[in-house]
Amino acid sequence: MHTHSQFRWLVRRGAGVACGTRHQIWAIALGGRSLVSKWFSSSSRTAMVASEKDFENAVHQVKLLKEDPGNDAKLKLYALYKQATEGPCNVPKPRVFDFLGRAKWDAWTALGSLPKETARQNYVDFVSSLRPSLTSSSGEGPAAHRSLPESEDVVVTSKDSITVITLNRPAKKNAITYQMYQDITLALKAASKDNSTITVFTGNGNYYSSGNDLSNFSNRSGSLQQMYAESALTLRNFVDSFIDFPKPLVALVNGPAVGIAVTVLGLFDAVYASDRATFHTPFSSLGITPEGCSSYTFPKIMGPAKAAEMLIFGKKITAREACAQGLVTEVFPHNTFQKEAWARLTAYAKNPPKAMRIGKQLLRSFGKETLHAVNAEECRVLQERWLSEECVNAIQTFFSKKGKL
Numbered sequence: 088m089h090t091h092s093q094f095r096w097l098v099r100r101g102a103g104v105a106c107g108t109r110h111q112i113w114a115i116a117l118g119g120r121s122l123v124s125k126w127f128s129s130s131s132r133t134a135m136v137a138s139e140k141d142f143e144n145a146v147h148q149v150k151l152l153k154e155d156p157g158n159d160a161k162l163k164l165y166a167l168y169k170q171a172t173e174g175p176c177n178v179p180k181p182r183v184f185d186f187l188g189r190a191k192w193d194a195w196t197a198l199g200s201l202p203k204e205t206a207r208q209n210y211v212d213f214v215s216s217l218r219p220s221l222t223s224s225s226g227e228g229p230a231a232h233r234s235l236p237e238s239e240d241v242v243v244t245s246k247d248s249i250t251v252i253t254l255n256r257p258a259k260k261n262a263i264t265y266q267m268y269q270d271i272t273l274a275l276k277a278a279s280k281d282n283s284t285i286t287v288f289t290g291n292g293n294y295y296s297s298g299n300d301l302s303n304f305s306n307r308s309g310s311l312q313q314m315y316a317e318s319a320l321t322l323r324n325f326v327d328s329f330i331d332f333p334k335p336l337v338a339l340v341n342g343p344a345v346g347i348a349v350t351v352l353g354l355f356d357a358v359y360a361s362d363r364a365t366f367h368t369p370f371s372s373l374g375i376t377p378e379g380c381s382s383y384t385f386p387k388i389m390g391p392a393k394a395a396e397m398l399i400f401g402k403k404i405t406a407r408e409a410c411a412q413g414l415v416t417e418v419f420p421h422n423t424f425q426k427e428a429w430a431r432l433t434a435y436a437k438n439p440p441k442a443m444r445i446g447k448q449l450l451r452s453f454g455k456e457t458l459h460a461v462n463a464e465e466c467r468v469l470q471e472r473w474l475s476e477e478c479v480n481a482i483q484t485f486f487s488k489k490g491k492l
């Protein structure tokens with residue numbers, strides 16, 4: 088978390104605004120906030136266009152915010168503001184050691200060619216979602232106030248002080264749709280504030296998750312550039328919500344895991360797996376590149392050679408191999424998996440919650456800035472890869488049923 092003075096510096100440099108009062112700083116920061124709103128609902132995205140007045144109102148509302156929304160949110164506000172007022176990033180990339188300058192540049196650049204009007208609308212929606220009591224006078228969709236998933240594909244339940252987020256699309260092997268990325272992000276945000284002590288992720292059916300739904304890029308409207316820019320931002324936001332999750336986060340990997348369902352495991356605090364689980368990141372064969380911070384976490388967890396085997400060559404590994412490599416905490420026989428894992432979790436959930444939270448902070452907070460920077464870079468690279476012939480061909484092959492993992 089940045090101090091106000093750090094943030095002032097960040098805003099001053101990126102927005103070219105003189106360092107002034109906290110209110111002035113907020114006014115600039117608000118510009119980047121709306122990113123998140125676009126994830127909320129595609130209908131609100133297409134149906135609404137924020138007026139100049141709505142945008143000005145949102146900028147004004149930011150001045151009224153009393154709580155620091157966090158550095159990540161400020162970066163998003165910054166990027167959206169710049170996009171809404173100046174269009175796509177048109178300034179040179181800051182020097183390598185200018186970390187903040189680079190983070191801001193990355194955030195703005197990641198918006199690609201997102202139209203100014205969309206950025207303006209997203210800004211307005213995002214401000215509304217930050218503080219429901221500070222909504223703009225018009226143009227506000229119901230999704231802006233959502234705090235929990237609406238879709239049945241992501242189910243949130245509560246059990247013994249544990250919040251459970253279940254991927255619930257078994258007929259499609261729990262492939263993650265565009266809407267599900269948004270819903271999971273919302274679910275994590277809600278879980279970070281609820282009174283649970285531990286949050287658990289799992290899948291319904293025989294798969295944990297087959298990763299990104301490969302139809303995500305074929306069933307949306309708008310230009311390709313816009314769709315990929317939005318997708319990169321949705322992904323970035325999704326991964327950010329794992330990086331920033333403040334409580335112990337545990338995965339119960341009930342079956343095979345693919346792609347992004349594997350990579351984000353590096354951001355979990357414990358991963359319990361059934362011995363039927365497998366871990367597969369077939370990025371190169373799909374013409375794409377690693378995400379979920381795995382380009383950073385995997386070499387740290389398992390060493391560069393094993394990480395390369397998985398992330399570059401697409402080697403599928405078993406639960407026991409994943410455990411030996413440090414990605415998985417413990418493996419249980421499939422027929423006792425649920426019973427044993429839940430007994431473990433129920434006992435852990437009785438620990439004093441504050442101590443667990445602070446313990447997690449100690450373990451994780453020092454690498455956070457790096458993780459955010461890695462996430463931004465991975466999303467930027469992926470946005471380019473999605474346009475590549477290699478990637479387009481691989482997705483076509485999957486849906487023509489010629490190709491499977």
Ligand SMILES: CCCCC/C=C/CC(=O)SCCNC(=O)CCNC(=O)[C@H](O)C(C)(C)COP(=O)(O)OP(=O)(O)OC[C@H]1O[C@@H](n2cnc3c(N)ncnc32)[C@H](O)[C@@H]1OP(=O)(O)O
Nearest residue numbers: 258259260262297298299300301318321322346347491492
């Ligand atoms: C906002 C964007 C962010 C993007 C982030 C990027 C992330 C990168 C990744 O996650 S890369 C990984 C992508 N996933 C895959 O490549 C997996 C593709 N699926 C398969 O290879 C196979 O389906 C399988 C091996 C997972 C399972 O094979 P099986 O034969 O057991 O089952 P079916 O193929 O018959 O699957 C049942 C139905 O489910 C559909 N389906 C499964 N996975 C996906 C998927 N990832 N995307 C879309 N659809 C999927 C499959 O098409 C079947 O549907 P049908 O019954 O209508 O035919």
